[in-house]
Amino acid sequence: MRFLHTADWHLGRIFNARSLLEDQRHLLDQLVGLVAQRKPDAVLIAGDVFDRAVPPPEAVALLSEVLSRIVIGLRTPVLMIAGNHDSGERLGFGAPLLAAGGLHLAGPAGQVATLRLADAHGPVDVIGLPYAEPAEVRALHALDDTPDHAESMRLQLDALRARPDKAARTVLVGHAFVMGGEGCDSERPLSVGGSGAIGAEVFAGFDYVALGHLHRPQTFAGGRVHYSGSLMKYSLSEVDQAKSVSLVELDGNGAVSIERIALEPLRALRILEGSLEDLLQRGAQDPRKEDYIHARLTDAGALLDPMSRLREVWPNALSIERLVLSQRGEGLTRRASTRQLAPAELFASFLREVADEDLDEARRAAFAEVLQTLGGERGAA
């Protein structure tokens, strides 16, 4: 029995004011190609399919198209659950109707999707458990208090374990933060002021647990609990990660082996460091000018519209970091809140940071004059 396990597509995500839909389409085309080539028995999508509860209509259309290609075009069933970014109600629309066609959805908390498959060794039950806020679990189980994330998951899994056919191998598709898991900057924490992490041992009894939430591919419990990782890099902290989907083999005894298959992004995400002139010179020889570029500029002085200049070379340059500024900035914010500084002191700090120069007496007088003129105009307006 073979599954293609993927998660955290975050369709419709905006990265530095830029839609990633074209990149996502490029990756999903490869994913559909993999399904055609490797012929898994089912595709499992472990939540955060969309980046937000109300995704842009283009993202809805893309998902609809991709799922149709897999389910109708390739006759491969899909089981998909809502993650913490999805609206369960919206994602779960038409679930009973779609199940008849081969798309098994678990949207709102409290609803599960089930898919029974079989191979020469007998049946395999795939169960999709959508992400549920602890407050929702409290309501569903009529609890007096809101449980923590670990207790929430325990309660939901206990309800699932009371299934009729204990002889079947069982695969769970879920969305959670497993304790010890390595996060990155693009995951939205499940609980305020904490990770909402749960121990991997809560999943005991399932032959394979296909998880979503953490964007880095990683494995727990000797391979039985696994994150496929996100479709693509969604933050600078992921620049060195290899993104992949997981092809999971479940043998007759329930033993698991996982193959990670890399997807080729349309544009790589790269961090370049140097002075602006240095980078622009290097850029002239760059064969991959379409890549997403984060520039760490080492220039100390003022720069005139550096982003426009970068984009003349790399049209998809994303962001700029001024290393001098960010190293000195810390000192300023520690010394005093900028709100508590007098205007001249604030400007002196600014000048020191940007130009590495002091606000001498002549400049201080000029600044005061400008400030007074502005104040006078404001008073007259």
Added chain:
Amino acid sequence: MRFLHTADWHLGRIFNARSLLEDQRHLLDQLVGLVAQRKPDAVLIAGDVFDRAVPPPEAVALLSEVLSRIVIGLRTPVLMIAGNHDSGERLGFGAPLLAAGGLHLAGPAGQVATLRLADAHGPVDVIGLPYAEPAEVRALHALDDTPDHAESMRLQLDALRARPDKAARTVLVGHAFVMGGEGCDSERPLSVGGSGAIGAEVFAGFDYVALGHLHRPQTFAGGRVHYSGSLMKYSLSEVDQAKSVSLVELDGNGAVSIERIALEPLRALRILEGSLEDLLQRGAQDPRKEDYIHARLTDAGALLDPMSRLREVWPNALSIERLVLSQRGEGLTRRASTRQLAPAELFASFLREVADEDLDEARRAAFAEVLQTLGGERGAA
């Protein structure tokens, strides 16, 4: 061949800050009951299923449930199109997958839904054409200019008429404003500064045209072009309308007969007129206290929080109209924009309208004093 034709459900609509979902659920329960009882060959839903592009999740869940009950529970296919209130992309999610299960969706402009049925007299093709903005039709047909609504519809229908089986009887499900149709206050005009109306003759050649958009049930072209009307009353202008769904019989020769079947609302919409005290007294005997009440108050003087007093009797009282105010109000707004009046003149107008009294000298002085005190406080703050 028998169809249940309905339209303009506007699920998730808010009426005077009040969700109508409970009312809509009550009506849709009856509609499902009708399908069970009268056993149509298909249910046709002619657009404006939701009230807005992004409906509340509860409305999405209600639609999902109702469609499942009809399609799965009663094994009756449904063909549903997007109207001008719907987001075609959102409504059309999973259309090819849902069609396999018996739910035929036409969401985005340019996509149609088709459903082939048959009876003893031969095949019947049902075609669902979603609402398309003229600008979308321009893009789809690569036109140089944006066509008007009539031309848009003509172009779209011409494309449909090139269908293979000309022998089949044909039913069109569409969303449009037919010229001469009677509108009401709850329809959103299809074009700015006009109705976007099209002549009924554009639909020539179809045996039956199941329309949505106009909220009053009405018929054109001798019964071949028909509006089922909305699920319920969505504005005061509909207070005297009988809302219904239409059971449509199409015989072997393509002749049409329509039966309008009334749905019983959970709460009636009623307009009551009289003084506040008068209404409250009448309300004490009212057996239908849960109804939606619009009160036209004839009182001339000031009233202390009349809505709260009305809601003590009718908890779902919706709105209040002051007949004295609304009759006089016209005069004031015609005379001068309130923004151009000095505060004392504005207050004099207000006093005249509310209390039917003049701002005499003593009052004028008191008003000036209050105004000055307020101005002084504001200056000091």
